[in-house]
Amino acid sequence: MTQGLLHPSMGLEDAVLLRNGSDRLHVAPDEPRRDENSDGPQVSCFDLARLLERSSRRFSGLIGAELTRRGVDDIGPAQVMVLLAIGDTEVSVGELLDRGNYVGSNISYYLKQLTDGDYIERVTSQRDRRSARIRLTERGRQLCADLRDAAKAFERSFCVEQDLRDLATAFQALHRLELMWANAARYGV
Amino acid sequence: MTQGLLHPSMGLEDAVLLRNGSDRLHVAPDEPRRDENSDGPQVSCFDLARLLERSSRRFSGLIGAELTRRGVDDIGPAQVMVLLAIGDTEVSVGELLDRGNYVGSNISYYLKQLTDGDYIERVTSQRDRRSARIRLTERGRQLCADLRDAAKAFERSFCVEQDLRDLATAFQALHRLELMWANAARYGV
DNA sequence: GAATTTTACTTCAAATTTTGAAGTAAATTA
DNA sequence: TAATTTACTTCAAAATTTGAAGTAAAATTC
Numbered sequence: 001m002t003q004g005l006l007h008p009s010m011g012l013e014d015a016v017l018l019r020n021g022s023d024r025l026h027v028a029p030d031e032p033r034r035d036e037n038s039d040g041p042q043v044s045c046f047d048l049a050r051l052l053e054r055s056s057r058r059f060s061g062l063i064g065a066e067l068t069r070r071g072v073d074d075i076g077p078a079q080v081m082v083l084l085a086i087g088d089t090e091v092s093v094g095e096l097l098d099r100g101n102y103v104g105s106n107i108s109y110y111l112k113q114l115t116d117g118d119y120i121e122r123v124t125s126q127r128d129r130r131s132a133r134i135r136l137t138e139r140g141r142q143l144c145a146d147l148r149d150a151a152k153a154f155e156r157s158f159c160v161e162q163d164l165r166d167l168a169t170a171f172q173a174l175h176r177l178e179l180m181w182a183n184a185a186r187y188g189v
Numbered sequence: 190m191t192q193g194l195l196h197p198s199m200g201l202e203d204a205v206l207l208r209n210g211s212d213r214l215h216v217a218p219d220e221p222r223r224d225e226n227s228d229g230p231q232v233s234c235f236d237l238a239r240l241l242e243r244s245s246r247r248f249s250g251l252i253g254a255e256l257t258r259r260g261v262d263d264i265g266p267a268q269v270m271v272l273l274a275i276g277d278t279e280v281s282v283g284e285l286l287d288r289g290n291y292v293g294s295n296i297s298y299y300l301k302q303l304t305d306g307d308y309i310e311r312v313t314s315q316r317d318r319r320s321a322r323i324r325l326t327e328r329g330r331q332l333c334a335d336l337r338d339a340a341k342a343f344e345r346s347f348c349v350e351q352d353l354r355d356l357a358t359a360f361q362a363l364h365r366l367e368l369m370w371a372n373a374a375r376y377g378v
Numbered sequence: 379g380a381a382t383t384t385t386a387c388t389t390c391a392a393a394t395t396t397t398g399a400a401g402t403a404a405a406t407t408a
Numbered sequence: 409t410a411a412t413t414t415a416c417t418t419c420a421a422a423a424t425t426t427g428a429a430g431t432a433a434a435a436t437t438c
Binding site: 043045046051053055056057059062065081099102148154163164166169170172173175176177178180181182184185 | 241242248290336337361366367373
Binding site: 299 | 394395396397398399402403404405
């Protein structure tokens with residue numbers, strides 16, 4: 001169902017050797033337990049949520065490293081995520097709040113840094129002068145493009161066709177789950 | 190492929206009404222663009238990573254709310270994630286680091302809080318007296334059990350069979366991606 | 379059309395979380 | 409037995425997140 005997300009040249013054996021403690025060369029410790037009389041493993045919200053967190057941290061680390069490599073030191077991974085959330089279009093702060101499920105004051109803080117670093121520019125909307133319209137500057141656009149290139153290169157060297165389909169599958173399933181969580185939050189449980 | 194993650198009684202229309210701004214009743218703003226001549230949507234690492242972040246935040250919010258409901262106010266969602274990472278077994282700090290991709294000093298900080306709140310207990314291993322063995326106390330176990338019950342109840346009322354399979358699918362695909370990211374970090378790009 | 383309410387943000391200060399550079403003490407290796 | 413490595417902890421600084429005001433511009437109500 002979900003084969004081949006690892007490059008042929010890189011087996012699971014390598015993959016799990018993430019720390020090299022003497023007696024901790026264990027396999028990934030959080031495989032959800034298999035249900036004896038079923039054909040798929042049981043996965044709880046919690047299993048998944050932990051995986052989400054861990055993956056996010058992992059990804060942030062990667063972005064951070066990439067920023068360092070590029071000599072970008074005025075913003076970090078968190079700010080990059082905001083840049084990516086903005087994308088190619090012009091958005092309002094409110095839209096960003098939705099997109100990332102951010103808190104208002106938090107986004108304000110990031111946007112200030114991004115403005116200071118000249119990654120975005122803000123124009124107050126003519127239609128509604130309360131609302132700030134945000135768009136990437138050339139610098140912001142360039143950084144995003146560079147990161148996208150790096151990601152593409154990564155995908156090319158590590159992913160096979162099936163991986164990309166799996167990515168899409170994971171995305172869709174997660175997206176739906178996220179909507180459920182959002183509704184749970186709204187309607188209380 | 191991935192149908193039914195929403196309860197029949199709750200349509201997409203409701204699902205996206207997450208904020209009630211006057212002119213921002215838009216549909217989810219980050220659908221990945223469809224590639225004209227392909228049968229599945231193109232999803233980049235970044236699309237997925239943003240979804241991971243957002244979902245995590247959403248989930249943390251849910252856990253936070255649940256803690257408040259239960260009158261637990263000495264720990265937050267982040268600490269709960271550590272409890273869940275510990276699980277039913279006795280683990281070392283190093284194992285936790287792997288499990289959550291945490292930073293050492295960070296876990297130390299959480300463990301201290303959890304010890305203070307009597308959610309976990311630490312015993313120095315006899316075999317290797319440098320290494321702390323951690324396990325849940327009755328209180329920690331109870332909290333986890335309660336949360337699991339709440340999650341089960343949520344799943345029962347909001348998920349159909351297909352949803353649970355999708356959860357498993359998402360988990361597997363993500364897990365593999367995470368391994369790739371981990372290796373990318375290790376081997377540099 | 380003036381007063382009120384709501385929306386769309388921003389600011390600030392406090393709390394929380396994360397990081398990194400030491401440190402400690404126990405194993406391991408040379 | 410000395411040097412190194414491992415498995416953590418501590419501390420202080422930095423980054424992030426939160427929440428309670430605040431501001432100013434719509435939109436609504438009277």
